[in-house]
Amino acid sequence: MKTRTPPDSPGLFPDLPLVPDFSLESRAKRRGNWPVAGTDEAGRGPLAGPVVAAAVILDPKRIPDGLNDSKKLSARQREALYEEIIATATVSIASSSPRRIDVIDIRKASLDAMRRAVAGLSLEARHVLTDGRDVPPGLGCSGEAVVKGDARSVSIAAASILAKVMRDRMMVRAGLVYPDYGFDLHAGYGTDRHRSAIVAHGPCPLHRMSFRPLKPALETDLAPREQSW
Structure with missing residues (x-):
């Protein structure tokens, strides 16, 4: 995996684009919190369809190259990375339906989908990195909200790709x-x-x-x- 080299004087480069890396995961591992899962959602803004969340525990020795915020990738890049993530990582995907969104609101439905995605992992996470400002309640382990997390953590970036690709596939089916x-x-x-x-x-x-x-x-x-x- 290509890693990011931080600038010597980060304050001089305020517009330098973020590139996700494994530093947040490594920090949690040093503190004894391993495995670390990244989680993210896709579909908070649409007028129709579910909100879809994914949780990913990456293998540190098999991290796919090119992981990034799903919005910064083309559809072809997302599809290719989706298959690579599925093949190399421990993953889980969950969704909240339009009906559930209407009943409990989109924010709670998104957080609940992320919680269920983490709970569905075949490997129990000891720490969860979540994109945004909220940690999903009821994780059963420590959690850390990471603003712009899909641009900072490869685990969150991987989750954003899975969630986006799966939701897009669901909406193609909905179109039929x-x-x-x-x-x-x-x-x-x-x-x-x-x-x-x-x-x-x-x-x-x-x-x-x-x-x-x-x-x-x-x-x-x-x-x-x-x-x-």
Whole structure:
């Protein structure tokens, strides 16, 4: 794995892009907290579909090259790294459905999906690095919130790639089930095409009815009778 060499005077280079490395994992290991899992989610912002979380425990001797924040990678790069991560690391993926998002809100649904992803690992984590400002409650081990974690930790970056690829695949399948909305093209995000489809066809069971653009439909006959994923 290519590693990052920190600048001698980091304050002189405020715009230097972050590149994820294994330093946070190594620090936890030195403190006796091993294995270390990274966790991240994909799909907090869309109007439809689940939020998907992944947890990854990397093998320090087999870390794939090119791990980075999934948003900085092309679809082809993500797909290739997805397969490599699956082949070399201990992984788990979980999701929260649109219905659960509506019931408990997107933040709690995201954190719960991350917690379940960690719980699903075949190797029990002793420490968890999570992207963002919140540590999922109920981990059963120590946790550490890392702002911009997918750009700082290779474990979190790997989790971001798994979550993004899996969610994209789920939304392609959703596009086959509900072809009127173009889920395979925009993955449920609020594009002009998606919003126009909602106006034309009303929401479907994959829409998050608690999100602002869809809330008015809750009081009308446009609301779907069942929400599931």
